[in-house]
Amino acid sequence: MTITWLQAALLGIMSCLAASTIAVLGTTVGNYTLNRPLIASVFVGLILGDVEGCITIAIPMQIIYIALVTPGGTVAADLRAVSYIGIPLAYVTAKSQGLDLASPEAQGIAGALGALVGTVGTVQFYGTAMMNLIWQHIGWARLDKKDFSILGKVEVFLPLISHFFISFIPVMLIVYYGADAVGNFQEALPMDSWYMKAIFTLGNLLPAVGIAILLKSVVTKMADLIFFVFGFTLAASMGLTLIAATAVGAVFALVNYQMTMIKLRAGTAGAADDEEDI
Amino acid sequence: MKKLSKKALNSSFWRWFYGNLTCFSHEHMQTFAYMWSMLPLIQELYETKDEQAEKLQTYYPFFNTEPQIGSIVVGITAGLEEARANGAEEIDDEMINGIRAGLMGPLAGIGDSLIVGTYIPVLLGVALGLSEGGSIIGPMFYIVVWNVTSIWFQKFIYNKGYELGGSAVEVIVGEQATALRESVIVMGQVIVGAMAASWVNITTSVVLTTAADRVLDEATGEYIVQEKDVLLQASLDGAFPKMLTMLFVLLCWWLMAKKNISPIKVMLLMVVLAFVGVFIGFFDPGLSY
Numbered sequence: 001m002t003i004t005w006l007q008a009a010l011l012g013i014m015s016c017l018a019a020s021t022i023a024v025l026g027t028t029v030g031n032y033t034l035n036r037p038l039i040a041s042v043f044v045g046l047i048l049g050d051v052e053g054c055i056t057i058a059i060p061m062q063i064i065y066i067a068l069v070t071p072g073g074t075v076a077a078d079l080r081a082v083s084y085i086g087i088p089l090a091y092v093t094a095k096s097q098g099l100d101l102a103s104p105e106a107q108g109i110a111g112a113l114g115a116l117v118g119t120v121g122t123v124q125f126y127g128t129a130m131m132n133l134i135w136q137h138i139g140w141a142r143l144d145k146k147d148f149s150i151l152g153k154v155e156v157f158l159p160l161i162s163h164f165f166i167s168f169i170p171v172m173l174i175v176y177y178g179a180d181a182v183g184n185f186q187e188a189l190p191m192d193s194w195y196m197k198a199i200f201t202l203g204n205l206l207p208a209v210g211i212a213i214l215l216k217s218v219v220t221k222m223a224d225l226i227f228f229v230f231g232f233t234l235a236a237s238m239g240l241t242l243i244a245a246t247a248v249g250a251v252f253a254l255v256n257y258q259m260t261m262i263k264l265r266a267g268t269a270g271a272a273d274d275e276e277d278i
Numbered sequence: 279m280k281k282l283s284k285k286a287l288n289s290s291f292w293r294w295f296y297g298n299l300t301c302f303s304h305e306h307m308q309t310f311a312y313m314w315s316m317l318p319l320i321q322e323l324y325e326t327k328d329e330q331a332e333k334l335q336t337y338y339p340f341f342n343t344e345p346q347i348g349s350i351v352v353g354i355t356a357g358l359e360e361a362r363a364n365g366a367e368e369i370d371d372e373m374i375n376g377i378r379a380g381l382m383g384p385l386a387g388i389g390d391s392l393i394v395g396t397y398i399p400v401l402l403g404v405a406l407g408l409s410e411g412g413s414i415i416g417p418m419f420y421i422v423v424w425n426v427t428s429i430w431f432q433k434f435i436y437n438k439g440y441e442l443g444g445s446a447v448e449v450i451v452g453e454q455a456t457a458l459r460e461s462v463i464v465m466g467q468v469i470v471g472a473m474a475a476s477w478v479n480i481t482t483s484v485v486l487t488t489a490a491d492r493v494l495d496e497a498t499g500e501y502i503v504q505e506k507d508v509l510l511q512a513s514l515d516g517a518f519p520k521m522l523t524m525l526f527v528l529l530c531w532w533l534m535a536k537k538n539i540s541p542i543k544v545m546l547l548m549v550v551l552a553f554v555g556v557f558i559g560f561f562d563p564g565l566s567y
Contacts, residue, residue: 028429205526208523
């Protein structure tokens with residue numbers, strides 16, 4: 001199975017629309033919708049002609065990158081490469097190996113490829129942000145001359161040039177030539193070799209990093225980990241689904257809120273009493 | 279009495295919604311987006327070009343926050359700018375930028391932990407569950423629910439910010455809001471635990487010992503010795519189900535949160551662990567054609 005130039009170009013365009021924080025379609029629609037691997041898989045599937053297959057192969061990638069928070073503009077990995085390079089290449093690899101897309105082998109390849117191309121995305125993120133400096137400097141110069149219309153150009157049109165060079169061209173080339181390269185995967189990397197075992201093991205280990213990134217964003221002190229272990233036990237030992245665990249978590253949230261509010265009220269009432277004493 | 283038109287406010291909101299990060303750079307971050315979305319308001323409130331240019335300069339200083347929740351700040355400054363155009367003397371550049379700078383940090387914290395760190399992963403988690411077998415229902419669910427709720431929320435807080443002006447600050451960083459935020463994070467901690475158990479599956483193939491079982495052979499009536507492997511995995515699961523998975527997640531968390539190692543480096547460490555682990559026989563995914 002190969003990818004045509006037209007398909008590669010369409011994937012290139014999608015990667016511009018969805019590019020991380022600097023997406024052409026903006027933060028909510030671009031970054032947090034089209035850039036998520038699970039959502040991207042629908043569009044990759046439409047381009048490659050197998051929506052169901054692409055969704056299946058994208059699931060392990062989505063789990064690795066479940067919580068990509070970019071505090072202060074630092075990225076762990078820009079998902080434009082995971083979604084629009086990783087998914088098509090994982091799909092082509094699994095297909096040319098003759099694997100069932102839902103099999104642990106195919107899912108392992110997807111996870112490992114997702115992590116590998118994540119670093120491509122990081123380079124793209126910093127590249128786009130660097131190139132945007134040019135447009136912003138043009139913007140400041142024109143603002144000094146009271147040319148307000150430059151703001152719209154800096155915000156909407158000029159970043160497209162950054163995306164052409166840093167999203168569109170690289171994604172198109174990597175997908176086109178990469179699909180050829182992974183087509184010969186089977187001879188190059190036999191399944192029972194120790195290095196293939198290592199790649200699949202890696203596919204199992206990487207989701208732990210994704211969850212840990214998420215954990216970092218909600219845990220501030222060591223005691224918070226108890227709630228994490230509690231949630232883990234709910235699912236692992238008691239077999240609760242994610243939505244059921246959310247409901248249990250909501251109870252604790254409500255109790256915590258009410259207790260904090262009682263404390264706050266007691267605090268203000270106490271302060272008022274003190275004043276009366278004086 | 280000057281009043282901002284609905285049209286100008288809408289234009290300002292959508293410009294921020296769309297453009298908050300389109301021309302992001304590490305030098306100015308969201309500054310240009312901020313100016314672009316203030317422009318229609320300033321052009322409506324002030325007549326001469328010199329006046330407009332002067333007021334736009336208020337928004338020259340650096341701005342960066344979680345942009346979706348950050349739309350409330352744009353709303354607040356819209357309210358303040360309207361009050362200033364009506365002659366409120368206490369509102370000057372310093373006051374506006376004090377509010378902007380003061381809210382950037384707290385809002386980034388709220389947005390990153392609640393929207394990006396909790397809400398989006400929960401929606402994606404539900405969508406992943408609905409996607410089993412390659413079903414398109416999962417992605418569709420996420421596309422609709424995320425975009426509808428997110429856009430509604432951003433528009434709502436923009437308008438609230440505009441109505442409340444400077445008094446919105448208390449609503450955001452006040453005690454009640456902080457208590458609510460911390461409580462939602464408790465729920466997030468429980469959910470992340472459930473996610474770890476549902477989505478991560480790390481097992482070892484280590485054989486502890488080989489136990490010998492004496493089994494009665496029915497055909498001959500004699501006892502024969504059968505060898506049975508005692509697996510480390512089974513022993514661990516007997517003590518606490520999926521213990522190894524949990525330990526791995528906690529290890530990754532500890533490296534990132536306590537040792538300040540970047541996620542990319544932790545991923546590279548996993549590459550090393552995978553190769554070493556397979557080499558020494560700790561991991562064996564059991565592959566075959």
